[in-house]
Amino acid sequence: MHIHYISEQNSILNHFLAQIRDVSIQKDSMRFRKNIERIGEIMAYELSKTLDYKAIDVQTPLGIKHTTTVAEPVVLCSILRAGLALHTGFMNFFDDAENGFVSAYRHHYDNDDKFEILVEYQAAPSFEGKNLILIDPMLATGQSIVAVLHKLHLEQKPKEIHIAVVIAAPEGIAYLEENLPKNCHLWVAALDEKLNEKNYIIPGLGDAGDLAYGSKL
Ligand SMILES: O=P(O)(O)OC[C@H]1O[C@H](OP(=O)(O)OP(=O)(O)O)[C@H](O)[C@@H]1O
Numbered sequence: 001m002h003i004h005y006i007s008e009q010n011s012i013l014n015h016f017l018a019q020i021r022d023v024s025i026q027k028d029s030m031r032f033r034k035n036i037e038r039i040g041e042i043m044a045y046e047l048s049k050t051l052d053y054k055a056i057d058v059q060t061p062l063g064i065k066h067t068t069t070v071a072e073p074v075v076l077c078s079i080l081r082a083g084l085a086l087h088t089g090f091m092n093f094f095d096d097a098e099n100g101f102v103s104a105y106r107h108h109y110d111n112d113d114k115f116e117i118l119v120e121y122q123a124a125p126s127f128e129g130k131n132l133i134l135i136d137p138m139l140a141t142g143q144s145i146v147a148v149l150h151k152l153h154l155e156q157k158p159k160e161i162h163i164a165v166v167i168a169a170p171e172g173i174a175y176l177e178e179n180l181p182k183n184c185h186l187w188v189a190a191l192d193e194k195l196n197e198k199n200y201i202i203p204g205l206g207d208a209g210d211l212a213y214g215s216k217l
């Protein structure tokens with residue numbers, strides 16, 4: 001797997017990352033969603049530098065400009081719920097992309113800390129020959145991303161698979177390396193320390209879905 005860490009160089013990205021983590025700021029859910037969206041825009045821009053481009057001619061009012069555009073179509077596919085705000089950020093830049101949505105949640109049995117990932121809802125276009133960008137802000141154990149990619153039936157063969165996450169735990173990265181094709185690209189805005197006993201990222205930010213959309217039963 002090719003891993004791209006995009007916050008190695010100081011930039012305004014660090015400011016947005018700090019705000020989504022900060023307990024005194026993150027409870028403003030509108031700001032939380034907006035910051036995740038802004039991070040999505042930055043990630044989309046960085047990722048766009050690695051796509052293939054083709055030559056095009058653009059007719060201006062005064063002449064013809066030889067320039068380039070993305071060669072193969074982009075499909076943005078998000079994992080519900082927490083992926084939605086990040087998806088909006090990617091869509092702001094890849095505005096003519098096709099879009100897919102897949103649900104994934106941790107199903108706990110009784111009071112046990114053990115869980116399995118249930119992937120139930122899926123609405124996605126064909127990925128054949130296209131650039132698939134799978135979007136989810138949190139990479140904790142990595143089980144959601146692997147379960148979703150299996151559910152999406154990747155025998156369709158996308159041209160490239162990009163996975164975009166805001167915060168990643170080393171355990172999740174190792175799990176993706178073991179379970180996904182070697183030519184996948186993983187985009188990480190921030191690499192954190194570890195998982196806790198409940199498989200939450202430390203220091204992380206808490207529960208991204210709840211912060212963006214409220215707590216659930
Ligand atoms: O790497 P994993 O261990 O699989 O955990 C990461 C998953 O957890 C979060 O979703 P969550 O299950 O909280 O659902 P939500 O978006 O509905 O809150 C997050 O958005 C990922 O999908």
Ligand SMILES: O=c1cc[nH]c(=O)[nH]1
Pocket residue numbers: 082138140199200201202204205206207208209
């Ligand atoms: O730290 C974590 C782990 C999974 N899901 C989250 O929202 N946060």
Ligand SMILES: [Mg+2]
Pocket residue numbers: 082207208209210
């Ligand atoms: Mg959640």
